[in-house]
Amino acid sequence: MDADDFEQIRKAVRQLVREEVIPREEEIDLDDRIPEELRGAIADMGLFGYALPEEYGGLGVNMKEDVELAFEFGYTTPAFRSLFGTNNGIAGQVIAKFGSEEQKQRYLPRLAAGELIGSFALTEAEAGSDPAGLRTTARRDGDGWVISGSKRYITNAPLADLFVVFARSDPEERGGRGISSFVVDAKAPGVSLGAKDKKMGQSGAWTSEVFFDEVRVPADALVGEEGRGYSKALTVLSRGRLHIAAMCVGMAQRVLDESVAYAATAKQGGAPIGRFQLVQALIADMHTELVAGRALVRDVAARYDSGEDTSVGPSAAKLFCSEMVGRATDRAVQVHGGLGYLRTTPVERFYRDARLYRLYEGTSEVQRVIIGGGLLRAAGMPRS
Ligand SMILES: Cc1cc2nc3c(=O)[nH]c(=O)nc-3n(C[C@H](O)[C@H](O)[C@H](O)COP(=O)(O)OP(=O)(O)OC[C@H]3O[C@@H](n4cnc5c(N)ncnc54)[C@H](O)[C@@H]3O)c2cc1C
Numbered sequence: 001m002d003a004d005d006f007e008q009i010r011k012a013v014r015q016l017v018r019e020e021v022i023p024r025e026e027e028i029d030l031d032d033r034i035p036e037e038l039r040g041a042i043a044d045m046g047l048f049g050y051a052l053p054e055e056y057g058g059l060g061v062n063m064k065e066d067v068e069l070a071f072e073f074g075y076t077t078p079a080f081r082s083l084f085g086t087n088n089g090i091a092g093q094v095i096a097k098f099g100s101e102e103q104k105q106r107y108l109p110r111l112a113a114g115e116l117i118g119s120f121a122l123t124e125a126e127a128g129s130d131p132a133g134l135r136t137t138a139r140r141d142g143d144g145w146v147i148s149g150s151k152r153y154i155t156n157a158p159l160a161d162l163f164v165v166f167a168r169s170d171p172e173e174r175g176g177r178g179i180s181s182f183v184v185d186a187k188a189p190g191v192s193l194g195a196k197d198k199k200m201g202q203s204g205a206w207t208s209e210v211f212f213d214e215v216r217v218p219a220d221a222l223v224g225e226e227g228r229g230y231s232k233a234l235t236v237l238s239r240g241r242l243h244i245a246a247m248c249v250g251m252a253q254r255v256l257d258e259s260v261a262y263a264a265t266a267k268q269g270g271a272p273i274g275r276f277q278l279v280q281a282l283i284a285d286m287h288t289e290l291v292a293g294r295a296l297v298r299d300v301a302a303r304y305d306s307g308e309d310t311s312v313g314p315s316a317a318k319l320f321c322s323e324m325v326g327r328a329t330d331r332a333v334q335v336h337g338g339l340g341y342l343r344t345t346p347v348e349r350f351y352r353d354a355r356l357y358r359l360y361e362g363t364s365e366v367q368r369v370i371i372g373g374g375l376l377r378a379a380g381m382p383r384s
Contacts, residue, residue, distance in 0.1 A: 001054075006065050012045060013072045021076045028204040029349055034083050042084055042114065049112020051088035052096055056108035058088075063239070063304040067246035067297050074250020078353050079204030081247060086156045087111045089243060090361075091118035091164045093236040094181055098224035103183065107162065119160040119186075121151040121210055122233055128153075129366045131166070132176040132230055136212060138167035145169070145222065147182060147215045153360075157208045158196055160186045165212065166229050176230035182221045190215035201352030238314045240361050242304060245317035246297045248325035248357050252290040255325075255332035255350050259283055263335055273335075282331045290328065293321040312374040319367035322357035329354040 001009075020041060021028075028034060042048065051066055052058025061069065073081040086092070092111050095103055095118075110116040127134040136149025147167050154163070163184045170178030184191065194209030224232060260283060263274035273279050300313035332347040333340035340347050358364050377383065 048114035057112035070246030074247035082205035090120035136167040179230040181229035241318035242314040245321035248321035252328040259335040315367040
């Protein structure tokens with residue numbers, strides 16, 4: 001896509017976010033759902049497939065463009081992006097990058113159109129930060145496979161039409177080897193869901209447990225090579241980390257804008273609180289860290305697209321930006337005083353929403369392990 005086409009899409013997304021989503025943020029939070037009309041608007045704009053390849057009905061953005069869109073998505077409730085995030089990201093990318101031609105044709109156009117919702121089912125009870133320890137199994141059965149196990153915290157599971165499931169297909173192998181990925185129809189006999197999780201924030205974005213009880217899938221449910229699913233998961237998670245970093249920048253911009261607007265008008269002792277230099281300092285720190293985060297994300301995205309760095313950079317961006325937005329939302333609550341602690345004040349909601357960013361798609365500790373380990377291995381340190 002050329003620069004002008006992309007700019008039009010970015011502007012249209014900005015308009016949708018600011019005119020259609022922001023006015024409904026409180027409703028989304030209280031009702032814990034994205035209204036149907038918004039889902040329609042998201043589909044009409046092609047957002048269910050913005051990062052899926054153009055030849056399969058997506059908009060085919062590269063990472064430089066992806067992060068610019070995420071700056072816009074991040075400016076409102078994360079539930080908005082979450083609805084179409086798994087189709088474009090962790091679930092859709094596995095099929096787009098590693099699926100057979102037949103799998104791509106079968107799933108990608110319908111994911112891109114929003115006719116199907118895909119979920120990425122990797123995490124288990126004792127396999128979160130270390131997914132290589134997963135216990136879900138895939139047993140060969142005639143031509144096909146039988147999948148058994150359970151996954152937790154799976155985004156969009158209650159809405160999902162299909163799951164990209166990671167399971168151990170070779171019981172003899174340990175760690176990352178011997179894990180395969182499968183596309184599993186959510187309606188297949190033996191697939192069931194737990195109750196919707198009650199979360200601290202990000203209301204309107206749904207997660208739940210997913211159970212696979214002897215679920216039979218055909219041979220062509222296997223995505224890519226048998227036993228190579230773990231490296232696929234790592235590849236798509238790395239891309240997702242950079243996207244999440246950009247989402248954090250978008251949220252930091254929003255809470256900064258809310259704080260500046262509030263400080264310029266709310267009064268104490270007859271003068272706007274923005275006159276107090278200690279309030280200005282809160283705003284200055286938010287702004288400074290935000291511009292650093294945005295520059296970092298843009299730099300890492302350019303290196304991702306060129307292939308120079310697809311691992312350490314995305315982790316560094318996710319680490320910095322998710323911690324940065326935590327500080328930004330905390331400062332925003334501080335600028336708002338008591339009002340910042342009350343429900344229905346946007347910064348109170350963002351304060352809770354932001355907390356997830358330091359946990360999912362790899363905790364901050366895991367990002368540090370990836371960054372430190374990656375740099376040391378590049379310097380020749382042997383793997384343990
Ligand atoms: C709302 C939400 C949505 C999610 N969506 C999805 C989804 O769609 N699909 C999916 O598969 N998963 C999803 N997840 C799972 C998410 O990615 C995991 O929760 C996350 O990776 C952390 O794993 P855990 O919860 O098992 O925590 P643990 O791994 O048990 O971590 C607990 C603590 O131990 C620390 N720790 C663990 N290992 C190390 C280590 N090696 N070094 C240092 N510290 C370490 C962690 O940093 C953390 O502080 C979601 C989670 C949430 C909450």
